[in-house]
Amino acid sequence: MRIVNGFAGVLLGLAAGSFTTASDATAADAIRIGTLAPLDGEFASFGLESMRGVELAFRKWTWKAGGHDIEWIKASSGESPETAVAAARKLVEEDKVDFIVGPMTAMAGLALRDYARTVPNITFLNGSSAHPDQTLRDPAVNYYRFNMDSAQWMGGLGKYAFEEKGYKTIATVAEDYQFGWAQVRGFLFDYCRAGGKLVASYWAPPGTENAGFAEIARQIPKDVDAVFVPMGGWAARVFLTEYETAGSPAPMVAGTITMQPLLYKTRGDREKYLVGTPSSGPVAMEFDKPEWVAFEKQYLDVFPNGYLSPTLFAYDYYVNTAALLTALDKTGGDLSDGHNAIRAALDTLVLETPTGTVRLDGNRQAIGNVLISELYKGDSRKPYRKYFKTVSGVDQALNADRDAYLKLGPLNKDVSFCDSVKQP
Numbered sequence: 001m002r003i004v005n006g007f008a009g010v011l012l013g014l015a016a017g018s019f020t021t022a023s024d025a026t027a028a029d030a031i032r033i034g035t036l037a038p039l040d041g042e043f044a045s046f047g048l049e050s051m052r053g054v055e056l057a058f059r060k061w062t063w064k065a066g067g068h069d070i071e072w073i074k075a076s077s078g079e080s081p082e083t084a085v086a087a088a089r090k091l092v093e094e095d096k097v098d099f100i101v102g103p104m105t106a107m108a109g110l111a112l113r114d115y116a117r118t119v120p121n122i123t124f125l126n127g128s129s130a131h132p133d134q135t136l137r138d139p140a141v142n143y144y145r146f147n148m149d150s151a152q153w154m155g156g157l158g159k160y161a162f163e164e165k166g167y168k169t170i171a172t173v174a175e176d177y178q179f180g181w182a183q184v185r186g187f188l189f190d191y192c193r194a195g196g197k198l199v200a201s202y203w204a205p206p207g208t209e210n211a212g213f214a215e216i217a218r219q220i221p222k223d224v225d226a227v228f229v230p231m232g233g234w235a236a237r238v239f240l241t242e243y244e245t246a247g248s249p250a251p252m253v254a255g256t257i258t259m260q261p262l263l264y265k266t267r268g269d270r271e272k273y274l275v276g277t278p279s280s281g282p283v284a285m286e287f288d289k290p291e292w293v294a295f296e297k298q299y300l301d302v303f304p305n306g307y308l309s310p311t312l313f314a315y316d317y318y319v320n321t322a323a324l325l326t327a328l329d330k331t332g333g334d335l336s337d338g339h340n341a342i343r344a345a346l347d348t349l350v351l352e353t354p355t356g357t358v359r360l361d362g363n364r365q366a367i368g369n370v371l372i373s374e375l376y377k378g379d380s381r382k383p384y385r386k387y388f389k390t391v392s393g394v395d396q397a398l399n400a401d402r403d404a405y406l407k408l409g410p411l412n413k414d415v416s417f418c419d420s421v422k423q424p
Contacts, residue, residue, distance in 0.1 A: 036102025066333025151186030156391030158191025230255025
């Protein structure tokens, strides 16, 4: 096993103080796997978390696959589609990798899919990039995604909000860019099919400050049953503050990245308001499946300075890397004929992951499980996200008619479909 870092010429493990160091020798027949994630700039902490997931997979396979040693070449994708493609090109042309795992961000994923078409002898496994159209429309034959997209993460949450929580009407508040569009589309498609009614949708440009969110908060109808908020970090906190200030806020349904500890680890009225808030995604704290418990323990043992539980970045990179290593094992690492044997193995792979079974559709896109959780508070505990339910086998059309889902068009912020998708 050998680890090479193409970022600033420094082994990431030495910089982070957690990763395995490299050996001096590399087997002549080692399989070279390049990984892409942002290792500098605004998203560097998430890039580091992504690499943790890759390492967990390599450790599980003891740094070998298909009878070959693994050589791991890391590269920073930067913060733009252009820098991601430049990094991938270097991995292919200079580092001579056999496979690429990545990228992390949505627009980089679209760009890397298009670049993959120009290097047909390289096989790409996604990282955590989750733009729906990356595979839903015009997929690349050598690009595989074993993680669900950001609309799929909503699979089952809308129905849960309507049937289990009793929210018959809803308003949505999201940031006006592709992630917000995808989460709103996925949630509303599921919610409206179940019989829910959309009252209003509000879009905040990225970077909206207090005054902008205050104006949105004042416009939300007072009689709406709930408000769906798929925002994270600073935006979620600012909106919630302004919504509370506006008076009598409706209960919240949260997106995948909304329920972060800084939002709910508070006392008083904020805590009371948020307890019971449902959300969904590919991972959930307090998930009691034995395979997840073991995965979480390994993560915490190997990376004591990481997060309290593996994030979706670590998990998605782990799953995609595990899929590649499984296919290499099944084929004895056969790289001949443009990876034909390995791609055939990936096409038909049924992968057992820490959260359940994942398989691919005809576009090489994951069909997997969505975990629904709620913010919960026991008698003597601070609030925490408690796992409530698994929605199994969610496909990219949210288990609806695929042609009907495709008629929604390429990803956009239009929500006029709500009434038309309601089930009789």
